[in-house]
Amino acid sequence: xxxxxxxxxxxxxxxxxxxxxxxDIKCDIYDKMVTSIIGPSGCGKSTLLRLINRMxxxxxHTRIEGQILLDGKDIYNPKxxxxxxxxxxxxxxxxxxxxxxxxxxxxxYGLVVNGLTNRSYLSGKVEKSLKDAALWNEVxxxxxxxxxxxxxxxxxxxxxxxxxxxxxxxxxxxxxxSALDPTATLKIEELIxxxxxxxxxxxVTHNMQQAARISDYTAFFMLGKxxxxxxxxxxxxxxxxxxxxxYVTGRFG
Amino acid sequence: MRxxxxxxxxxxxxxxxxxxxxxxxxxxxYFIFSRGFRIISxxxxxxxxxxxxxxxxxxxxxxxxxxLTLGAIIFSLPIGLACAxxxxxxxxxxxxxxxxxxxxxxxxxxxxxxxGLFGLAVFVKFLNFGVSILSGSLTLGIxxxxxxxxxxxxxxxxxxxxxxxxxxALGATKWQTIxxxxxxxxxxxxxxxxxxxxxxxxxxxxxxxxTAATxxxxxxxxxxxxxxxALPxxxxxxxxxxxxPAQQKDIAYGCAFILLIIVLVxxxxxxxxxxxxxxxxxLQS
Ligand SMILES: Nc1ncnc2c1ncn2[C@@H]1O[C@H](COP(=O)(O)OP(=O)(O)OP(=O)(O)O)[C@@H](O)[C@H]1O
Ligand SMILES: [Mg+2]
Numbered sequence: 001x002x003x004x005x006x007x008x009x010x011x012x013x014x015x016x017x018x019x020x021x022x023x024d025i026k027c028d029i030y031d032k033m034v035t036s037i038i039g040p041s042g043c044g045k046s047t048l049l050r051l052i053n054r055m056x057x058x059x060x061h062t063r064i065e066g067q068i069l070l071d072g073k074d075i076y077n078p079k080x081x082x083x084x085x086x087x088x089x090x091x092x093x094x095x096x097x098x099x100x101x102x103x104x105x106x107x108x109y110g111l112v113v114n115g116l117t118n119r120s121y122l123s124g125k126v127e128k129s130l131k132d133a134a135l136w137n138e139v140x141x142x143x144x145x146x147x148x149x150x151x152x153x154x155x156x157x158x159x160x161x162x163x164x165x166x167x168x169x170x171x172x173x174x175x176x177x178s179a180l181d182p183t184a185t186l187k188i189e190e191l192i193x194x195x196x197x198x199x200x201x202x203x204v205t206h207n208m209q210q211a212a213r214i215s216d217y218t219a220f221f222m223l224g225k226x227x228x229x230x231x232x233x234x235x236x237x238x239x240x241x242x243x244x245x246x247y248v249t250g251r252f253g
Numbered sequence: 254m255r256x257x258x259x260x261x262x263x264x265x266x267x268x269x270x271x272x273x274x275x276x277x278x279x280x281x282x283y284f285i286f287s288r289g290f291r292i293i294s295x296x297x298x299x300x301x302x303x304x305x306x307x308x309x310x311x312x313x314x315x316x317x318x319x320x321l322t323l324g325a326i327i328f329s330l331p332i333g334l335a336c337a338x339x340x341x342x343x344x345x346x347x348x349x350x351x352x353x354x355x356x357x358x359x360x361x362x363x364x365x366x367x368x369g370l371f372g373l374a375v376f377v378k379f380l381n382f383g384v385s386i387l388s389g390s391l392t393l394g395i396x397x398x399x400x401x402x403x404x405x406x407x408x409x410x411x412x413x414x415x416x417x418x419x420x421x422a423l424g425a426t427k428w429q430t431i432x433x434x435x436x437x438x439x440x441x442x443x444x445x446x447x448x449x450x451x452x453x454x455x456x457x458x459x460x461x462x463x464t465a466a467t468x469x470x471x472x473x474x475x476x477x478x479x480x481x482x483a484l485p486x487x488x489x490x491x492x493x494x495x496x497x498p499a500q501q502k503d504i505a506y507g508c509a510f511i512l513l514i515i516v517l518v519x520x521x522x523x524x525x526x527x528x529x530x531x532x533x534x535x536l537q538s
Contacts, residue, residue: 053422058414060345087424097415100438110423113433159419166424 004031006170006200007052007089012066014047016059020224021047025066027219027229029170034192034201036211036232039221039247045204046094048221049172052202053089054082070170087114090168094175096155098147098162103139106147106158110166125165133161134191153184160191171195173203177210189214208248212236220244282513289510292503298511301472308500311508313473317386317481318455318515320474321465324390325397325454330447332394333401334436340402341409342431354406361399366459368396373463387477389465396460397450404446408439441527448523452516458485468494484512 007029014022022044029035037045050056051068054075067074075085087110098106105112107126116122126143130136135157139150147158156176163171173192177185192201192214205211211218211232218235220228228235228244239245300310336357344350372392382388412435420430436443458466466486474481491505 055418055422058418058421083424083426086422091418091422093415093419093422095415097413097419099416099419099434109420109433110425113420113423113425113429162419162423 003033005029006031006071007202008067008069008072009048009052010067010069012048012051012064012068014044014051014056014065015063017061022051023224025226027226029200029202030217031200032196032198033216034196034203034214035217035219036215037202037204037219037221038206038208038211039227041206043221044224045221046174049091049174049202049204052170052172053086053091055091057082087166088168089170089172090163090166092156092159092163092171092173092176095179096152096159098150098155098158100146100148102144103147103150103158104143107162107165110162114166129161129165130158132164132195133157134187134194135161151184153180153187156180156184156188157191160188164195168199170200170202173201175204175206178206185210208236208250220247222247285506285509285513288503288506289508289513292507293510297507302469311482311484311487311504311511313470314482314484314487314508315511315515316473317466317483318485318512320386320481321389321393321461321483322451322455322519324386324477325393326447326451328390328394329398329401329450333398334405334443336398336402337405337409338431338436341406342427342435357399357402361403364459365396365457366462368392369460369463371395372460377464383478384463384465384467384480385478386465386474386481389461389481389483390477392460392464393454393457396457397454400450400453401446404449405439405443408442408446409435411442412438441531444523444527444530448520448527451519451523455516455519456485456512458489461486462489484508484515488512 005028009025009027009029012022012025013020025048037048039045047056051064052070052075056062056064064076068076070085070088073080075089099109101109104122104126107129108122111117111122111125116125127136127140130139135154138154139145139158142149147155150158156179160171160176177188180188189210192203195201196216203211203215215232218230218232219226220235220239222243228239228241230239234240235244236248239248245251294310297310298315299312301313302311303309340350340354369392372388372395376382376388376391377384382391416434416438417430420434421427425433461483465481466483467480468482468487468490470480470482488505488508491501491508495501
């Protein structure tokens with residue numbers, strides 16, 4: 001296990017108001033690996049994921065204890081610029097959420113807000129991101145059209161392209177394929193395999209086969225606690241806890 | 254069987270309500286149009302009044318109403334939008350903010366004559382703007398401010414949180430998110446509020462009675478510190494003052510006709526703008 005650690009979750013407790021939803025979470029997320037987070041509904045998967053790009057800052061009355069280190073630096077340090085964190089840690093949401101703008105503007109958005117407005121630079125970047133997200137061929141003739149005219153699967157790939165455009169180091173995905181049909185899901189999975197050459201990916205999924213297929217590491221959560229975290233192969237073939245085995249073999253959940 | 258009867262009964266009352274509404278609306282429009290239309294002429298629209306209001310036109314009143322309406326919107330739209338953004342996007346949902354929100358809604362129900370008195374005390378007297386376009390516009394602007402804030406707030410609240418999250422997750426700042434995503438998506442909804450406000454502003458008499466309007470003025474206003482003629486007040490004056498009630502009544506209907514047309518045209522333009530905004534990127538809200 002001497003991979004490079006990209007994100008280090010260090011004894012994290014998290015509270016929605018007075019209700020604690022994460023308990024002393026500790027795990028290392030490795031560089032250029034796909035790490036999946038599994039566990040029953042309500043166990044805190046999304047909560048943890050959203051802590052890694054400080055999305056939970058938006059929810060009032062929440063509180064975090066402990067640290068989350070990105071490349072060794074605590075992203076919850078008061079001196080840290082949250083905008084910078086989010087540029088390094090991109091996020092793809094469960095429901096595709098393209099902006100009501102053109103396809104081009106959606107992909108260019110993250111660059112434009114960072115002051116990169118040179119038209120030819122943007123065009124090149126948009127094309128490259130759409131190609132990386134395996135969407136280019138389907139949309140290249142209608143970049144000016146509204147993103148809302150795309151199908152659900154296309155919209156989700158557009159959201160991925162939009163995230164790739166800002167070249168984050170880490171990409172967080174919260175059940176990115178749960179709203180999609182099997183074909184679209186397959187495309188996203190293939191895409192993730194390709195993306196891990198360049199990016200560190202953390203993905204929440206409810207689909208065991210999907211976790212087993214695409215991830216290198218798997219974290220199993222229950223009731224706000226990290227029960228087991230190991231190589232995916234180990235979690236699915238030979239977990240050290242019976243409760244993990246029960247879950248991955250579908251005996252409950 | 255019973256269910257079916259209930260259903261037809263329900264349907265009957267609903268369609269009755271619609272029919273009654275449409276009936277009265279058509280009668281009103283017919284009434285105003287048939288009486289008002291007779292007197293409309295090129296002169297009526299473009300000339301100043303003559304012979305103690307019995308002849309000539311009402312151009313100064315038309316111009317005055319346009320000035321007042323424009324002034325009120327110029328004043329209230331930016332402030333209203335800013336208030337709504339502040340209340341929706343910058344303050345956490347708390348007890349105090351709720352109180353402020355409820356107060357603003359209640360303010361929308363304050364009778365317009367009260368705003369008129371307020372305008373008289375503050376703009377005309379205290380700030381010494383006199384009876385003028387400025388005082389009238391500010392008074393009308395304050396009167397519609399609550400409705401504009403409410404409409405804008407509703408439009409902003411209707412924008413899915415997922416848009417904001419997506420924008421922030423791409424490294425945009427809060428202000429960029431508001432400026433580039435939230436406001437453009439909320440624009441159609443905000444426009445609706447503005448449309449309704451324009452109708453109210455153009456048609457109100459009470460707020461301008463003490464602050465801006467005059468029954469008779471030779472020629473057109475030259476600055477925002479001049480008093481003006483305005484259509485709604487002109488109608489009121491024609492019906493209650495003067496010595497030629499019969500001729501004055503005809504002119505009053507002519508003014509009402511023009512006022513209706515102005516409101517309809519402004520609304521139509523706003524509806525078209527809103528439609529374009531909406532269809533541009535398939536917006537739902
Ligand atoms: N905004 C919120 N305010 C209060 N409590 C919340 C909020 N979001 C989540 N929770 C609570 O925190 C716990 C963890 O929720 P979380 O969304 O992280 O679960 P999850 O593992 O992602 O579930 P799912 O698989 O259904 O998406 C749940 O008990 C949930 O009720
Ligand atoms: Mg979740």
